[in-house]
Amino acid sequence: MARKLPHKDVVVVGLGWTGSILSYELAGAGLDVVAIERGPWRDTPTDFPPTYDQDELRYRIRHELFLRPAQTTFTFRNKMDQTALPIRNWGAFMPPNGVGGGGVHWNAETWRFLPSDFVLKTHSTERYGEKFIPHDCTVQDWGVTYDDLEPHYDQFEYLCGTSGSAGNLKGKIQEGGNPFEGPRSRPYPTPAQPQPFSHRLFGKAAAELGYKPFPQPSGNLSQAYTNPWGVKLGPCSYCGFCEWFGCGNYSKASPQTTVLPALILKTNFKAFDNSEVTRINIDSSRKRATGVTFVDTSGEEWEQPADLVILSAYTIFNVQLLLLSGIGEPYDPVKNDGVIGRNYTHQTISDVIGFFDKDNYIFNPFISSGAIGMCIDEFNGDNFDHGPLGFIGGGYMGQVQTNGRPIQLSENVAEGVPAWGAKWKQFIRDHYQSTVVPGTGVHASFNSYRDIYLDLDPTYKDRLGRPLLRITMDFHENELKMNAYLTDKFAEIIK
Amino acid sequence: MQFRRRDILAAAAILIMAQRSGRAEIIEGRAPWKPRAANPPKPAITDRFVFFTADEVRTVEAIVDRIIPPDPETPGGKDAGCATYIDNQLAGPYGSFEGLYTQGPFQNGTPQQGSQSSLTPAAQYRQGLADLNGYCKSKHGGKTFAQLPDETKDEVLGELEKGSVQLRDQDGKTFFKHIVKDTREGFFADPIYGGNRDMAGWKMIGFPGARYDYRDWVSRHNERYPYPPVSIQGRAGWTPGKA
Numbered sequence: 001m002a003r004k005l006p007h008k009d010v011v012v013v014g015l016g017w018t019g020s021i022l023s024y025e026l027a028g029a030g031l032d033v034v035a036i037e038r039g040p041w042r043d044t045p046t047d048f049p050p051t052y053d054q055d056e057l058r059y060r061i062r063h064e065l066f067l068r069p070a071q072t073t074f075t076f077r078n079k080m081d082q083t084a085l086p087i088r089n090w091g092a093f094m095p096p097n098g099v100g101g102g103g104v105h106w107n108a109e110t111w112r113f114l115p116s117d118f119v120l121k122t123h124s125t126e127r128y129g130e131k132f133i134p135h136d137c138t139v140q141d142w143g144v145t146y147d148d149l150e151p152h153y154d155q156f157e158y159l160c161g162t163s164g165s166a167g168n169l170k171g172k173i174q175e176g177g178n179p180f181e182g183p184r185s186r187p188y189p190t191p192a193q194p195q196p197f198s199h200r201l202f203g204k205a206a207a208e209l210g211y212k213p214f215p216q217p218s219g220n221l222s223q224a225y226t227n228p229w230g231v232k233l234g235p236c237s238y239c240g241f242c243e244w245f246g247c248g249n250y251s252k253a254s255p256q257t258t259v260l261p262a263l264i265l266k267t268n269f270k271a272f273d274n275s276e277v278t279r280i281n282i283d284s285s286r287k288r289a290t291g292v293t294f295v296d297t298s299g300e301e302w303e304q305p306a307d308l309v310i311l312s313a314y315t316i317f318n319v320q321l322l323l324l325s326g327i328g329e330p331y332d333p334v335k336n337d338g339v340i341g342r343n344y345t346h347q348t349i350s351d352v353i354g355f356f357d358k359d360n361y362i363f364n365p366f367i368s369s370g371a372i373g374m375c376i377d378e379f380n381g382d383n384f385d386h387g388p389l390g391f392i393g394g395g396y397m398g399q400v401q402t403n404g405r406p407i408q409l410s411e412n413v414a415e416g417v418p419a420w421g422a423k424w425k426q427f428i429r430d431h432y433q434s435t436v437v438p439g440t441g442v443h444a445s446f447n448s449y450r451d452i453y454l455d456l457d458p459t460y461k462d463r464l465g466r467p468l469l470r471i472t473m474d475f476h477e478n479e480l481k482m483n484a485y486l487t488d489k490f491a492e493i494i495k
Numbered sequence: 496m497q498f499r500r501r502d503i504l505a506a507a508a509i510l511i512m513a514q515r516s517g518r519a520e521i522i523e524g525r526a527p528w529k530p531r532a533a534n535p536p537k538p539a540i541t542d543r544f545v546f547f548t549a550d551e552v553r554t555v556e557a558i559v560d561r562i563i564p565p566d567p568e569t570p571g572g573k574d575a576g577c578a579t580y581i582d583n584q585l586a587g588p589y590g591s592f593e594g595l596y597t598q599g600p601f602q603n604g605t606p607q608q609g610s611q612s613s614l615t616p617a618a619q620y621r622q623g624l625a626d627l628n629g630y631c632k633s634k635h636g637g638k639t640f641a642q643l644p645d646e647t648k649d650e651v652l653g654e655l656e657k658g659s660v661q662l663r664d665q666d667g668k669t670f671f672k673h674i675v676k677d678t679r680e681g682f683f684a685d686p687i688y689g690g691n692r693d694m695a696g697w698k699m700i701g702f703p704g705a706r707y708d709y710r711d712w713v714s715r716h717n718e719r720y721p722y723p724p725v726s727i728q729g730r731a732g733w734t735p736g737k738a
Contacts, residue, residue, distance in 0.1 A: 041522055046532045052727045054705040057684040058536055062589070069596035076608055085604040085611055088596045197716035237708040248707065260526070270523040296519035364720050366702055367709040406683035406702050419656075420562040420675050421649065425699075429569070432700035433719075460598065 002293050002301040008032045011292055011306035013277045013321070014313030016101020020255040020263055021159075022310055024229070027269040034304060035271040036294050038313070039067070039098030043256060048104075048246030050239075056405040060244045063090055065105050067097035071276075072462040074316065078474040080333065080451055086460045086468060093346075095314050099273060100246075102314070103254040107243040107370035107402060108219025110162045110253070112153050114381040115146035115182040123382060124392050133392060134478050138343055138448045146182045154185050157217075160253030161225035161233050164188035164217035178214045180377040193222045193236065193372055198363040198436050202399030203374030206493050211376040216400055218371035219253035229262040240403040242370030252370065272296070278464060280309055280325040289327075295464065316344075319454045320469040331453050333472075341454035344471065348395070348444045348479050350487045354436035354494045355414050361434040366404030373400030373438075376493075379486050381445075391481040395444025397490045401437055412437055436494065442486045449476055536727065539583040539689030541576070546586040546617065550639075552578060554624050557641035561648045562678045569699045570692070577681030580690030581620075584677065590617035614665055616673065623670045626662040627655065686726045693731075697724040 009031035012019045019035055027033045042048075042065070058064050067073075075084035096102045116123045119141045124133055133139060166187045167177025192215035195203065203213040220236040227233070236251040250257050263269055277294045281303070291305035311318040322328055322340050331342035356363075375398030377383055386392055403409075410428050412435060413419070417427045457470040475483075520527060544552050559572030559581070572578070584590060592615045601613045614622070628639045631651060635643055640651060654660050658668040681690030683697070685705065691697065697704050704724035712720060723730070 041520065041527055043526055043528065045528065046534070049533060050707045051533075052535045052705075054707060055536060055685055055727060057680060057688055061680065061684075068594040070594050073596045078605065078607055082605070083602070085602065085608040086596050086598070087609050088611065089592075089609065091609050194714050196713055200716065235710070237710050238713045239707045239709065241707075264522070264524070264526055267524070270521060272519060272521055274519040298519070362717050362719050364709075364712065364718075366706075367712050367720070404702055406696065406700060407680050410679055410683060410700075420652075420678075422564045422566065425563055425566070425569070429699050432702070459600070 002303040004303045004305065007291075008034045008304065008306045010034070010308045010310060011036065011304050012310045012312055013280075013292060014038070014101065014311070014317070015099045015255070015271055015273075016096075016312065016314075017103045017255055019101070019310070019312035020259040022312060023269055024259055024263045024266070026308075027263070027266040031268065031308075033269045034306070035269070036275050036277050036292065036304065037099050037271060037273045038071075038276040039096075039274065041271075041273045042098045042100050042104060042246065044246065044248060044250060048248050050248035053245055053248040054239060054241045056241075056407050059105075059241070059246075060405060061407060063094060063244070065096060065098065065244070065246060066090065067095045070463065071097075072468065074469045074471055075457040075460050076471045076473070078472075080472055084457055084460075084470045084472070086457075095317070099260070099271070100255045104246045104256065105244050106219075106252075106254075108160070108252050108254075109371040109400075110157060110160060110164070110217045110219045111396070112181060112184075113146065113149075114180065114383070116382045118142045118145050118149075120382075120392070124386075127382065128387055128392075132386075134447075134449075134476065136450045137392075137476070137478065138450055139392075140343075140448075150182065150185060158186075158189050159227050159229070159258050160219045161189050161221050161227055161258075162217055162219055162253070163190040163193050163215075163222040165192045165215055167214060176214060178375075178377050179212050180380065180383045188217065190222050190225055193218050193220065193369060195372065195374060196238070196364065196367050197361075198365070198401060199368075199372060199374050199399045202436075202493065206374065206376050209493060211378050211493070213374045213376050213398070216371055216373040216375045216398060218369065220247075220369035220371050221251050221253070227258055229259065231258050231261050233257050236369050238367050238369050238372075240366040240368045240405065242368075243402055275302075276464075277321065278324070278466065280311075280321060280327060281305075282325065282327060286326075316454055316469055316471070319344075320456070323456050323469075324466055330455060333451055333453055336450060343448035344452050344454050344473065345446045345448045346473065347446050348475070348483045349440050349442065350444075350483050350490075351438055351441040352487060352491045352494045353412050353438075355431055356434040356436065358430050358434040363433055363436065364404070365401060365409070365433070365435070365437070368402050368404070370402050371400075372402065373398045375400065379489055389481070389485060391478045391485070393445035393447055393478065393482050395442055395482075395486055397442045397486060397493075399436060399438050399494075400441065400443075401439055404432070406432070409435070409437060438494075441494075442483065442490050444483060444486055446479055447476075536685075536687055538687050538728070539579065541579050541689050544579070544582045546582045546590065547578070547620075550628075551620070551624050552582075553641040554628060554639065555581060555620075557648060558652070558674060559678045559681065561645065561652055562675055563682055564645075570695050572678050572682060574692065575682050575695045576686075576690040576692040577678045580681030580684065580688055581677045583689045584680075585617045585620055590620075591615050610669075612665065612669075619665055619670055619673065622663055623665060623667075627651070627660065630660050685728075687728050694724045694726060 012035040015035040015037040077084040165177040206213040289309040328340040329338040331338040456467040556573045559577035563572035565571030660667045
């Protein structure tokens with residue numbers, strides 16, 4: 001039987017970016033706020049100090065800062081007629097864990113969506129006709145526009161201290177920025193980061209091909225910054241241990257470096273860590289949430305009543321919690337009705353690796369930051385004519401290499417070079433300094449489809465006996481075509 | 496030029512270390528900082544083997560020395576401590592699937608669904624090494640892997656890589672991939688974990704290791720970074736009297 005805690009105005013489920021910003025705003029408005037976080041409290045001096053943060057094995061390979069699959073995972077299948085199996089250890093995609101959420105380990109690439117992204121359905125139909133969107137693609141307009149969100153993008157960038165070069169100031173195109181971006185009301189709060197050698201070369205090559213390269217907007221700061229909530233960040237030191245790692249240097253924008261120090265001082269805010277919300281409680285009308293139930297590390301169950309319940313965990317866990325709590329109508333892809341779990345999407349990523357002449361190029365790839373890089377936006381969104389190409393969507397591309405970490409980089413050899421032995425060793429020795437591995441070189445869209453969705457798994461359970469969330473997802477023809485087209489364009493620049 | 500597409504949920508076998516054992520706490524009024532609450536990595540045990548038997552040590556050292564062979568400039572996997580690294584990893588959370596999802600039912604899936612094996616890395620090595628030596632003995636006149644000449648060792652590893660060596664309860668190809676990955680980690684991970692002895696792997700490629708501040712260097716292009724690598728534990732020269 002759950003023990004009941006005193007009533008609060010607001011309970012926040014998940015203390016990452018969204019949870020911490022909302023907690024700050026709502027506590028600032030005078031409401032009593034409690035946040036409940038599944039993972040531990042995390043902070044720079046205890047969890048990722050510069051005395052041992054630079055550890056590729058611990059943080060990148062073994063995923064120290066991420067959720068343990070033993071705590072919860074999800075099941076996965078490509079097609080509806082397959083049996084979904086549990087992800088037993090993380091592959092390419094893994095959820096974070098703990099206070100700060102994904103804001104701890106992210107690259108801090110701080111882009112805005114394009115104005116046309118918000119109205120993709122209407123925009124594509126008007127430009128290319130109704131039949132252009134694939135028939136099973138369920139893309140919709142967002143319901144809010146770029147103009148609605150601009151003040152909030154601006155507020156977030158000034159919270160983070162984002163480093164970048166504006167491309168469109170109040171409708172006026174700026175030299176050196178992204179000419180395709182929506183109009184911004186102010187310049188970035190800090191100037192763009194200086195670019196290492198390979199990143200600058202990419203910018204040069206792209207410009208020679210007639211593109212308009214610009215520095216990627218970065219939450220790794222080019223200089224010290226104090227944000228509007230009085231929290232201070234330091235300048236980035238280009239350590240090359242950024243994404244998958246916490247920042248030991250207070251120079252990557254995260255809840256820890258921009259929000260939590262101010263939030264924690266508020267007397268009407270508190271947080272429970274290592275506590276997992278198991279259910280949203282609803283009243284007998286089934287229309288109103290009355291609070292949440294959670295378990296702590298000893299297995300004890302608690303009830304936290306509140307007027308307002310905010311779901312600010314990662315999307316798929318928000319969906320799982322709604323389904324487990326019996327809220328809303330679960331999506332049914334066969335009948336094509338219901339809402340919860342519908343229109344799940346992800347991203348497409350591809351890469352082209354460039355092996356340069358070892359006698360003429362020393363890239364020092366370890367000098368980098370998580371969101372460094374020179375990018376182009378010519379092939380993002382609807383910035384190019386899709387008419388003759390037969391697909392929708394796109395992405396940005398660039399030399400955005402974040403590191404020279406050798407365990408992972410030593411996987412990359414040219415065609416015909418073996419994966420082990422003397423030839424492998426010689427290749428790595430010769431080419432480590434002259435190889436370009438952009439990583440997320442082509443970072444592109446993934447539209448929603450009728451057969452890509454989330455629901456509860458019929459077989460596999462988490463440690464508390466609750467069904468795991470099941471992901472059904474596969475690339476569609478449109479995404480493969482789009483990705484192949486963009487990757488070819490990217491390869492031309494790398495060459 | 497090489498082209499590579501990363502599919503979501505690629506089947507990379509990636510495991511997880513134990514994190515600090517957190518108990519639920521209430522955080523109110525200040526950040527819950529305590530002195531000495533940090534959790535630095537535990538140095539590997541390097542003066543003896545803690546998981547492998549003496550026979551296994553001979554086999555593993557022979558394997559890692561073919562995956563990364565010695566040459567006049569750089570030591571091979573054996574002298575770089577790759578076997579010591581793998582030994583420590585198998586004795587720890589990596590070896591036992593700690594933190595992973597191990598509930599049944601176990602069934603084979605597609606490559607996109609990741610590893611569905613119920614055999615822990617520790618068990619994979621224990622069985623796999625024995626099976627490999629059994630294969631060598633039956634094919635090469637009773638000799639174990641370590642007793643074979645280098646060219647024959649490479650042939651055997653090539654057969655394992657191709658999947659033509661039968662192992663009990665596991666796929667030889669996958670086992671070989673794990674060994675290659677683990678050996679590379681032993682060559683390039685921080686020396687605190689028992690491999691990359693004397694930072695040999697880092698020196699070979701010019702990686703400066705656990706350095707943290709390149710502000711003076713970010714705009715110096717096409718110029719070799721001149722400073723030697725450092726480990727999380729520092730560098731021998733910084734602690735006189737300690738090798």
